[in-house]
Every structure is written in C-alpha cells, then in structure tokens.
Amino acid sequence: MSSAELQSRIQQGFQEEIEETKLLDCMRCGFCLPACPTYIHSNYDEAQSPRGRIALMKAVRDGDLPFDDSVEESLDLCLGCRACEPACPAGVEYGSLLESARNVIQKEKKQSVKEKVVRHAAFDHLFKDQQKMNRTAGMVKFYQRSGLQTLTRKMGILSFFPSVMKDMEKVLPRIEKNEVEKGVVYEGKRQNKKVAFFTGCLMEPMFSKTNEATVNLLQELGCDVWVPEHQVCCGALQGHSGELDKARENAKQNIESFLEMDVDYIVNNAGGCGAFLSEYDHLLKDEPELLEKAKAFSDKIIDITSLIYELGLTEKGLSYIGDKEITVTYQDSCHLRNVNLVKDEPREILKSIENVHFVDLKSADQCCGSAGIYNLVQPEMSIRILDNKMEDVESTHASIIITTNPGCLLQMKMGIERAGLSDQMEALHLVDFIQKYILEN
Amino acid sequence: MKLCQKHGLPIVPRGSGTNLAAGTTPSQGGVVLIFRNMNDIVELDEENLALTVQPGVLTEEIHQYVEEQGLFYPPDPSSGKISTIGGNISENSGGLRGLKYGVTKDYILALEVVLPNGDIVRTGGKLAKDVAGYDLKSLLVGSEGTLGIVTEATLKLIPKPFYKETMLAVYESLEDAAETVSAILANRIIPATLEFMDQGTIQVVEGYKQIGLPTDCEAILLIEQDGPKEIVEQDIEKMYSICKEYGALSLSKAVTEQEAEELTRARKDALSCLAYLSPTTILEDATVPRSKIAPMVREIKKVADKYDVRIHTFGHAGDGNLHPTCATDARDKEEMARVEEAFAEIFQIAVDMGGTITGEHGVGEMKAPYLEWKVGELGIEIMKAIKQAIDPNNIMNPGKVFAKSTKKRVVVSNV
Numbered sequence: 113m114s115s116a117e118l119q120s121r122i123q124q125g126f127q128e129e130i131e132e133t134k135l136l137d138c139m140r141c142g143f144c145l146p147a148c149p150t151y152i153h154s155n156y157d158e159a160q161s162p163r164g165r166i167a168l169m170k171a172v173r174d175g176d177l178p179f180d181d182s183v184e185e186s187l188d189l190c191l192g193c194r195a196c197e198p199a200c201p202a203g204v205e206y207g208s209l210l211e212s213a214r215n216v217i218q219k220e221k222k223q224s225v226k227e228k229v230v231r232h233a234a235f236d237h238l239f240k241d242q243q244k245m246n247r248t249a250g251m252v253k254f255y256q257r258s259g260l261q262t263l264t265r266k267m268g269i270l271s272f273f274p275s276v277m278k279d280m281e282k283v284l285p286r287i288e289k290n291e292v293e294k295g296v297v298y299e300g301k302r303q304n305k306k307v308a309f310f311t312g313c314l315m316e317p318m319f320s321k322t323n324e325a326t327v328n329l330l331q332e333l334g335c336d337v338w339v340p341e342h343q344v345c346c347g348a349l350q351g352h353s354g355e356l357d358k359a360r361e362n363a364k365q366n367i368e369s370f371l372e373m374d375v376d377y378i379v380n381n382a383g384g385c386g387a388f389l390s391e392y393d394h395l396l397k398d399e400p401e402l403l404e405k406a407k408a409f410s411d412k413i414i415d416i417t418s419l420i421y422e423l424g425l426t427e428k429g430l431s432y433i434g435d436k437e438i439t440v441t442y443q444d445s446c447h448l449r450n451v452n453l454v455k456d457e458p459r460e461i462l463k464s465i466e467n468v469h470f471v472d473l474k475s476a477d478q479c480c481g482s483a484g485i486y487n488l489v490q491p492e493m494s495i496r497i498l499d500n501k502m503e504d505v506e507s508t509h510a511s512i513i514i515t516t517n518p519g520c521l522l523q524m525k526m527g528i529e530r531a532g533l534s535d536q537m538e539a540l541h542l543v544d545f546i547q548k549y550i551l552e553n
Numbered sequence: 554m555k556l557c558q559k560h561g562l563p564i565v566p567r568g569s570g571t572n573l574a575a576g577t578t579p580s581q582g583g584v585v586l587i588f589r590n591m592n593d594i595v596e597l598d599e600e601n602l603a604l605t606v607q608p609g610v611l612t613e614e615i616h617q618y619v620e621e622q623g624l625f626y627p628p629d630p631s632s633g634k635i636s637t638i639g640g641n642i643s644e645n646s647g648g649l650r651g652l653k654y655g656v657t658k659d660y661i662l663a664l665e666v667v668l669p670n671g672d673i674v675r676t677g678g679k680l681a682k683d684v685a686g687y688d689l690k691s692l693l694v695g696s697e698g699t700l701g702i703v704t705e706a707t708l709k710l711i712p713k714p715f716y717k718e719t720m721l722a723v724y725e726s727l728e729d730a731a732e733t734v735s736a737i738l739a740n741r742i743i744p745a746t747l748e749f750m751d752q753g754t755i756q757v758v759e760g761y762k763q764i765g766l767p768t769d770c771e772a773i774l775l776i777e778q779d780g781p782k783e784i785v786e787q788d789i790e791k792m793y794s795i796c797k798e799y800g801a802l803s804l805s806k807a808v809t810e811q812e813a814e815e816l817t818r819a820r821k822d823a824l825s826c827l828a829y830l831s832p833t834t835i836l837e838d839a840t841v842p843r844s845k846i847a848p849m850v851r852e853i854k855k856v857a858d859k860y861d862v863r864i865h866t867f868g869h870a871g872d873g874n875l876h877p878t879c880a881t882d883a884r885d886k887e888e889m890a891r892v893e894e895a896f897a898e899i900f901q902i903a904v905d906m907g908g909t910i911t912g913e914h915g916v917g918e919m920k921a922p923y924l925e926w927k928v929g930e931l932g933i934e935i936m937k938a939i940k941q942a943i944d945p946n947n948i949m950n951p952g953k954v955f956a957k958s959t960k961k962r963v964v965v966s967n968v
Contacts, residue, residue: 132884136833136883137832139834141571142569145569145635146611156590158570158587202828203825
C-alpha cells in the first residue's frame with residue numbers, strides 16, 4: 113500500500129469510526145495538560161497531550177493533516193491512563209476516542225514486526241485462552257524453580273534484551289500453585305452478600321496468592337464467593353491496543369458466564385480489568401441484542417477495595433502485626449481512579465488500621481508507566497515516568513507501597529529494584545498487605 | 554526576534570493556549586513562541602513583598618508558592634490551574650477576586666520585555682511609587698502580545714488573608730439579587746467574591762449535578778469575605794441581613810472549608826455543565842457597570858430568544874463582568890450565523906450601557922471587529938499609532954486586537 117493510499121484509508125476510517133461530536137466536545141481549554149504524564153515527561157510537547165492528540169485526530173479526520181509517522185507516534189505514546197478525563201470540564205470521552213483511532217490504525221496498518229510477534233502471542237493465544245496462559249505461567253515457574261533463572265541472571269543473557277525486559281525479569285513473581293478453583297462457590301463465614309469473582313488472566317497464574325487472599329478476605333467479611341467457570345480475560349489489553357473485535361469476543365463470553373447465577377456484585381482485584389468490565393455496555397453499543405445484558409453485567413462490577421469498604425472493613429478494629437508503626441503509601445491504579453472514580457476507599461482502609469502510618473504519595477494520581485503492555489512497547493517513556501515516580505515514592509519514607517492492579521504492582525516492584533531500594537521497601541497488592549501484615553484486634 | 558524581524562515573519566507568543574478570543578491562533582502563519590520551559594520562580598523578596606518569575610510559571614504554582622510563605626497573589630482567573638503568568642500579563646487577566654483585589658495590572662511591579670527589533674527593555678521596579686515618565690509597563694500589560702514579549706515579571710504580593718467565610722443566597726427575582734449587590738456595596742462592604750448565576754445556568758447545573766438547587770428561582774449569589782476573623786464575621790452577618798432584607802428566599806452560610814466547598818460547587822461547575830450541553834461552547838465576557846447587571850441579564854435573555862439561540866449567563870456580579878455562554882454546534886452554519894448576530898447585539902447593548910466588549914478575556918481576533926464600538930475611532934487611531942511606533946513591520950501577533958474592518962453597529966432598540 114502506498115503511503116497516499118494508507119493516508120486516505122485512515123482518514124476514511126477515522127470518519128467512520130470516530131464520532132465527530134465527541135471530537136467537538138473538546139473546548140481546547142487545556143485543563144487536561146497538567147494531568148497528562150506524557151505531556152509532562154515530553155518536556156511539555158503539545159502533540160503528546162490529550163488536547164494535542166484530539167486536535168491531531170480531528171485534523172486527520174477532516175483532511176487538514178495527512179496521517180503520518182508523527183501522528184501515529186503521538187497516539188502510540190499515549191499511556192491510555194485517562195487521567196485527562198476527570199480533569200476535563202467538558203466531559204470529553206478521551207478513552208473512547210483513543211480506542212477508536214487505534215482500532216482504525218491497527219486495521220489499516222500492519223504492525224511493526226516486534227510488536228506483531230508480541231501481539232500475536234499475547235492476544236491471539238494467551239489472553240484468549242486461560243489454559244495457555246496458565247501453561248505459560250507454568251513454564252515461568254519451571255524456569256524459576258529449576259535454577260535456570262539464577263543461571264540466566266549470572267550469564268547475563270538478558271542483557272541482550274532491552275533494559276526493561278531485564279528489569280521486568282527480576283521482579284516476576286514466583287508462580288504458585290493456583291488455589292482458587294473455577295466453578296466453585298466458596299462459602300462465606302456469614303451470608304451477607306453473594307458475589308462472583310473475576311480472577312483476571314494475569315492475576316490468576318502470576319498472582320494466585322493475591323486471588324486466594326481476595327477470596328479469603330471476602331469469606332471473612334461474609335460473602336459467598338462464586339468463581340464462574342468459563343470466564344476469560346476481560347479484553348482490556350486488546351481493546352486498548354486497537355483490537356476491539358477480539359475484545360468484544362471476550363466480553364460476550366464473560367457476560368454469558370457471569371450472568372448464569374444471580375449475584376449482588378461481580379468483584380475484581382485488578383483496577384485495569386475492573387474499568388474495562390464496567391464499560392462492556394459501551395464496548396457492545398452497536399449490538400442491541402446484547403446491550404441490556406451488557407448493562408446488567410457492567411452495573412454489577414465493583415472493585416475489591418470498594419466492596420470491602422462497603423462491607424465495613426474499616427470498622428473492624430484492624431491493626432498492624434508488628435510492634436512498631438509501619439509507614440505505607442499508595443499508588444493509584446489509573447483506571448480504578450480515572451474511570452471508576454475510586455480513590456478514597458483504598459486510602460480510608462489503610463488509614464483505619466492501627467499502627468499503620470499512611471503517607472499520601474505526591475504523584476499517586478499519575479500513571480506509573482506500566483499501562484498494559486506500554487512498558488514493553490514504549491520502554492523509554494515508561495522508564496522516564498517510573499524513575500520520576502520513584503523519587504516521590506522515596507520521599508514518603510514508606511516501607512510498603514500498595515497498589516490495586518497487577519500491572520502497577522509489577523511496575524512498582526521494578527521501580528523499587530531500579531532505585532536500589534529492595535532492602536528497605538516492598539510493593540504489595542492491598543489484599544496481600546492485609547493478609548500478610550494485618551490482624552483483627 | 555531579530556531573525557523574524559529580518560525575514561518579516563510573524564511571532565505569536567503563547568502561554569497555555571486557553572485562547573478564549575483566538576489571541577494565540579497563528580492565523581497568519583509564522584513562529585509560535587511557547588514559554589512552558591521558561592518556568593523558574595526567580596526570587597521572592599520578602600522585604601519588598603515582590604516575586605520575580607519567568608513567563609511560563611503557572612498561575613496556580615504562584616498561588617501555592619506564595620501562600621506557603623503566608624503571602625498572597627490575588628488575581629485568580631478561572632483557568633489559573635493551567636494558565637501561565639505570561640499569558641495573564643498579556644491578557645490582563647481578572648478572576649473571581651477582581652472586585653476587592655483588582656486584576657493582573659494592579660499586581661505588576663516590573664517587566665522585562667523583548668521588543669520586536671530584539672532590544673530588551675526593563676520597565677518599572679520594586680516600587681510602590683514611580684512616576685518617572687510614561688508608565689510603559691501598564692501599556693504592555695494587556696497588550697496581547699502585539700507589542701513585545703514578556704521574559705520576566707516582578708509581581709506585587711500582599712499578606713495572605715487568613716480567614717474566610719462563604720454564603721449562598723437564592724432569589725426569586727433577578728432584580729432582588731441585583732439590588733442586594735448594590736446594597737452590599739452601598740453599606741461599605743467589599744466582599745472578596747460576589748458571584749452570580751442566572752436561572753438557565755442554575756437549571757443546567759442542577760440537571761447534571763442534582764445538588765438541590767431551586768430551579769424555579771431567577772438568581773443565585775455566592776458571597777465570600779476574607780480577612781481578619783472579627784471583620785469577616787461582622788461583614789458576613791451584615792450581608793446576611795442585607796440579603797434577607799432584599800428578598801432572598803433562602804440563605805446558607807458555611808464556616809468550615811468543606812461546607813464552603815459545597816456552596817461554591819454550583820458556581821465552580823457552571824461552565825463545565827454548560828459545556829456538557831452541546832459540542833460547541835462559546836464563553837463571552839461582556840461587562841457592564843455593576844448597577845446595570847439586572848437589565849443586562851434581562852437583555853441577554855431577550856437577545857437569545859430573538860435569535861433562537863441558547864445563552865445562559867453567570868459571572869462576577871460584584872464587578873459587572875458577566876459571562877453569557879452559548880451552547881451551540883459549530884457544524885450548524887445557519888445557527889452559528891445567528892449566534893454571531895446575537896453576540897454582536899449583546900456587545901452593543903453592553904457598550905451602550907457604559908460597559909465593554911470584554912472584561913477579562915482580551916480582544917484577540919474574535920472581538921477585533923467590535924473594538925471600535927468601545928474605544929471609538931480616535932481610540933483606535935491612538936492605539937494603532939502606538940503599535941506602529943513599537944512594531945512598524947507588524948510582526949508581533951498580527952491580526953489581533955485590530956481588525957481589517959470594523960463591524961457595522963447593530964441598531965438596538967429599547968435600551
């Protein structure tokens with residue numbers, strides 16, 4: 113395809129897929145600028161801001177600007193953290209605009225080879241098929257247990273990979289046996305609520321202990337926890353990368369599996385998944401026969417922190433297990449905060465625990481640079497954001513940094529490693545923190 | 554600047570580009586100068602209560618920085634979260650505290666400015682009194698980037714008022730609200746904030762936010778006073794009884810910060826809610842003497858009905874600076890033509906009432922055709938002579954402030 117042909121196809125795609133009204137909603141006031149990590153870390157480059165990206169999308173759509181590498185780079189470099197949305201006075205649906213634009217580009221343009229391999233392996237196999245995901249995780253487990261990990265580290269084979277991969281390798285969690293079984297209902301200590309648990313495709317194999325802790329905590333707080341058998345990955349990673357059709361397939365399967373039983377809530381412990389699950393009605397807006405079900409599904413989505421807060425965890429008189437006070441801080445999951453607007457619950461939970469000194473992280477509302485597979489495909493910007501964030505983390509003097517999403521958790525672990533703080537600080541999911549360190553008085 | 558001068562290239566200085574009057578649109582091409590990286594706070598001089606900054610510092614950063622030291626920089630444009638001080642100086646920005654504390658021009662002690670030929674001029678100083686020659690810095694403040702480029706500014710600070718109280722008054726009729734405003738000032742009280750919302754704005758805010766605003770009332774006033782505790786309490790008490798006396802249907806008073814936040818939320822959300830209404834939002838700032846607020850708001854409503862466009866008004870009642878805001882759709886050419894006609898008529902009425910076409914947004918390119926209505930032929934001539942003397946080749950933000958042709962005056966009856 114010649115570049116002129118590609119340009120006109122992308123312009124046409126933008127006209128068909130991107131709603132003009134949504135573009136016009138932007139008043140170009142610039143209130144989003146201070147909220148945008150890539151704008152800040154690109155030395156205030158307007159093209160790397162939400163206002164700039166919307167202007168570029170509109171210019172391509174209107175034929176004022178041909179689609180070229182610079183436009184694509186601008187859209188690629190967006191984290192998709194959606195911190196611009198709560199900052200926007202006009203309610204621009206930036207996330208939806210970005211998804212549509214990426215979907216068109218993805219369709220019209222062949223991906224670069226490096227990304228294509230990752231995409232094919234990830235989206236067509238791993239995130240689609242939980243068994244494969246678990247087997248892959250099994251291989252990681254073998255690699256870790258067999259001593260190969262130590263050997264590889266010593267031989268420096270990983271130095272051939274980009275530095276991010278090297279750092280990432282160090283922080284991969286030990287893969288544990290998966291204790292939360294699908295198709296099972298775990299009975300609560302009392303019967304307050306009935307909830308369905310979304311295990312998450314990454315959480316399940318890599319953070320199975322977190323899932324176990326989540327189920328235990330909910331049982332303690334009086335929930336029957338059902339783990340629907342045929343659930344699959346939420347589809348967020350596909351959706352955010354312009355593979356909307358693949359995301360829709362996953363959405364349909366999840367809706368069917370979760371609506372098999374009547375529950376009060378569908379709970380998740382990964383902020384990124386939760387946001388995407390709560391927007392299934394938007395994802396399936398063009399499929400009227402499914403819309404009602406999608407809405408029923410999305411309305412039941414709740415994140416673990418909101419649910420345990422609602423179930424009265426802060427009233428339980430919890431205290432830290434150690435003798436001395438411990439300092440903790442919290443890094444928001446972007447999508448939990450910006451899409452589901454949950455920011456107080458995790459903080460209130462931490463503040464309510466005796467002998468836990470909670471210090472707010474200055475830039476907690478800004479993305480850590482993990483952003484799905486962003487840290488793999490945009491390592492340079494991701495690391496710039498992360499290293500900056502770690503300076504703020506260090507100034508909290510916290511011994512534990514708490515997150516509510518697996519991507520953020522891995523990224524914070526990597527940040528701790530990069531900042532040389534691994535002997536004085538650890539990163540934990542909020543439910544793991546409670547499981548590991550907190551007692552009921 | 555020298556290079557651009559040599560090649561006759563236009564220069565458009567730009568802060569954060571909020572751009573309410575198309576003041577930073579490079580409509581004639583050229584170089585757009587962005588100052589986001591010239592963002593140092595150079596010096597805080599506590600003895601002279603002066604802060605020296607580079608133009609790219611955000612207004613909010615200045616507020617935070619000086620307030621941590623117990624000092625105060627009063628100008629607070631609503632875009633302060635993102636606006637740069639360079640932009641504020643070039644537009645002479647106002648804000649909610651304008652009535653009591655004044656606007657940007659009242660807080661500029663000194664400027665360093667690069668002229669179109671590349672020469673650097675320093676004007677003013679850390680002085681309360683300075684009558685040495687023409688007041689060049691006052692000329693440069695609000696010159697919208699048409700005379701030169703501000704590269705450093707020294708701002709006047711005042712001690713921070715440590716106590717504040719907030720109240721909200723709801724009125725059945727617009728006139729009652731307007732009379733309250735006049736009565737407050739006639740009683741020798743100058744409140745820190747005296748904000749107004751009309752019925753249309755109230756209905757839209759209530760529609761989106763459901764915070765319990767009475768949608769059948771014609772006006773809401775948001776009143777704040779700051780300063781020493783005793784005086785604030787005394788003023789608020791007095792204003793409370795004035796509101797009552799002039800027919801306020803209901804009154805709420807806040808003492809804690811959280812209560813105050815609740816009361817100010819409706820006013821803060823006004824623009825945002827109006828922006829939700831439609832794809833295009835046009836925010837204007839026609840301004841009248843404060844005694845004319847009620848008739849002006851009535852006239853705006855009449856004009857909106859006449860041209861069948863949706864315009865709601867909120868704004869700074871204390872200083873007569875109104876924000877008639879139009880919810881429309883730029884794709885609808887026919888409606889846009891009616892919107893333009895409506896605003897032309899609104900500007901005309903404002904000028905006829907002794908007001909102005911713009912209180913704080915600037916003339917830019919959008920309002921250039923109306924400038925003569927306010928300043929007159931001779932006014933334009935003098936301004937053009939100044940422009941010609943400083944920028945003879947017209948490279949500084951060309952096409953702004955001065956229009957190619959003035960719009961014909963609208964014939965407005967019954968004013």
